[in-house]
Amino acid sequence: MAVELHVTVEQLPKLLRHDTKIKLAGVDVDGILRGKLVSKKKFLSVAKDGFGFCSVVFGWDMHDMTYLRELKISNKENGYRDIIAVPDLSSFRRIPWEDNVPFFLVSFFEPEGATLSACPRGLLRTVADKLEAVGYHAMAGAEYEFYQFRAPSASSGAPTSERNSSSTAKFLNENPVDALPSLTEGMFGYSLTRPVHNQEYYYGIFDACEKFRCEVEGWHTESGPGVYEAALEFGEIKEMADKAGLFKSVTRSFPRSEGPKSFNSLRYVVKSLGSKFGITPCFMAKPRQGLPGNSGHMHVSITGPSGLNLFYREEKDQNPKWPDIAHLSDFGRHFLAGLLDGLPDIMPLVAPTVNSYKRLVENFWAPVTVSWGLEHRAASIRLIAPPTASPKATRFEIRVAGADANPHYVLAAVLALGWRGVVKKMEIEVPPLGKGEDVGGSADQGERLARSLGEATERFMRKGSVAREALGDGFVEHFGGTREHEVRLWNEAVTDWEVRRYIETV
Structure with missing residues (x-):
């Protein structure tokens, strides 16, 4: 396993002694890296406190088109102001295909110092900090x-x-x-x-x-x-x-x-x-009609202060509600309950584009309902636990996410929902999907997930949504606004399919 680097500001001059330039990049809402090349002198002067970075990277879409409805972070009224980009020194790496130029990721902050609500790295850090405050650590x-x-x-x-x-x-x-x-x-x-x-x-x-x-x-x-x-x-x-x-x-x-x-x-x-x-x-979720789509499965587990996996139950439950959870701890059961309860409300994070929902259809090895099961690859959440996995490998695989999703947002949402379930001691309400049962079939008791980005975004942004509770109103308002932009562009588009189908017949 790779070891996280611990680099201090004081170590930078020695670390970069043979370099003249550094590449920096932050992550926008679509998961795109936005950055620049700076001189070593400039980098050393901003490494501790950060530097101004144009907020427009949170004011435009993946093709640099400003959002049709301007959002709070970056707009005409605030002059597309600067936000603060602070280098994360632990992210240091060298780019071997660019003559080993040094590279650092940055996180974005409000000028007053608070974490920028839509910063993908900041959102995940905020959620992870809640667990770390009590001695837990999330793995993925x-x-x-x-x-x-x-x-x-x-x-x-x-x-x-x-x-x-x-x-x-x-x-x-x-x-x-x-x-x-x-x-x-x-x-x-x-x-x-x-x-x-x-x-x-x-x-x-x-x-x-x-x-x-x-x-x-x-x-x-x-x-x-x-x-x-x-x-x-x-x-x-x-x-x-x-x-x-x-x-x-x-x-x-x-x-x-x-x-x-x-x-x-x-x-x-x-x-x-x-x-x-x-x-x-x-990495589109569904680039070819009639063929399987592209998934972005995420695996998550939690360890305690001693390093042991908190999802594993040391003594097998001899009388579980369902056999699937016989080796899943109470902590793990609450975490799973939180995932299942909140999944419908965070769909724009795991399926963020119009195309995402072409993948999430029945009979294409993609989940379409709030479903789970032990070693069940058709379900939205696959429980991986003994007897098929070792105790230390006990985890949840979130299979509803597509390859087009921003990994920081997906993992932040998964962690936030699961932790909400633990804090509230939530109970699993949906029975596991039986082996041999089709997801979305008559035996699947799980709620059908959104069928479109528009439907998903409406639920995500509604008053009192689980997304608002778990991730905050500021984030939901901003990201939801970016998805409304995508939906509007799609609604205004005229596709080849429409022209071919209707040009002669209507």
Whole structure:
């Protein structure tokens, strides 16, 4: 397991003695890294107290369009003011593909000093602090599935491995989406031979992640054309969220003309220029109709002051309400009850885009209800516990989250809901999903989750929502406003499907 670095301001001059520049980046609401390159002199002067950073990164969407309804953090009235970005020295790492330039993540604060309500790193830290105040520590792991595409060359239509002006964005401007070729064709989950087709890319990602402190535990093909899955190394929850976000930025930007040495980790946007490999990793929840979507499963457990797993029950319950929880502690049962109770109210955090809800449909290995079960991969929450897992590995896997979700928000919501259940000593109200039972079927007693981003956002923002109680009104108002923006843009869009279906017939 990776060890968290403890770097002090006093150590920085020695640590950076051979450097002249530093890269800094914060995380916006969509999980995109927003940052800049600064001189060492500038960095050393702001390392302790932070520096002004334009708040517009919380005033515009993923394509730098200001929100249709201006929100409190950044707007015309406050002049798109500066907020304060404070470097997190424990996040120090070097970017091996950019000549080992030093890199630090920042957290955002109000000018008066309070944590910015919508700062993803700040939100997770605020929730985690509640547990740490009583001696508990949250641990987490992340698994990401994602499709990969290779844009053909503009001239011949054949895939290219040469760096040229043919990017995926340019290709899609001139061709239908369905024409974009997958990295590999066919359904080859857990194949040992498929990755050899793109060996330099496949091993380059793994090695680059290790050097960049985003260690990968498992890396394999998933079922789907050009689909890979990565399981990141389990660790402390705040550090895990950082690694998950950085992993997505690494893979999305990966190849340039000389492989792992030269790609830019801050190019989080999918539409980057074509490169040596010409590959575009895609973390959309559902990029292809009729095929499985991309999940972003999160694993969470809690340890006590002694380091023992608090979800594990040392003596098996001989008369549990359901056999599934025989090895789950009372603490774990309260935590699970909190997750189940609040899940419908935090759906925009685990399914944040219009496209997210194309994945959450029946019969596609994706959960659609408030459901759980011991080792049940069709449920929204999979309990992993003895006898199939070791006591120390007892945990919950939140399977409703998509690969498109911001990992800081997902983990903050999971931790906040679970802790709410513990504090209130909540009881599990929904029976486990039986083995062989279909999620959303007649035997599934769980509430149906939102079917659209609009429906999810309305519930998230309503007065008295669990989201408001667990995460605060300031955060809910801001993030909810950003989702209303997405919904409005979608409602105004005219899709190819509509034109093809209606152009001649109505």
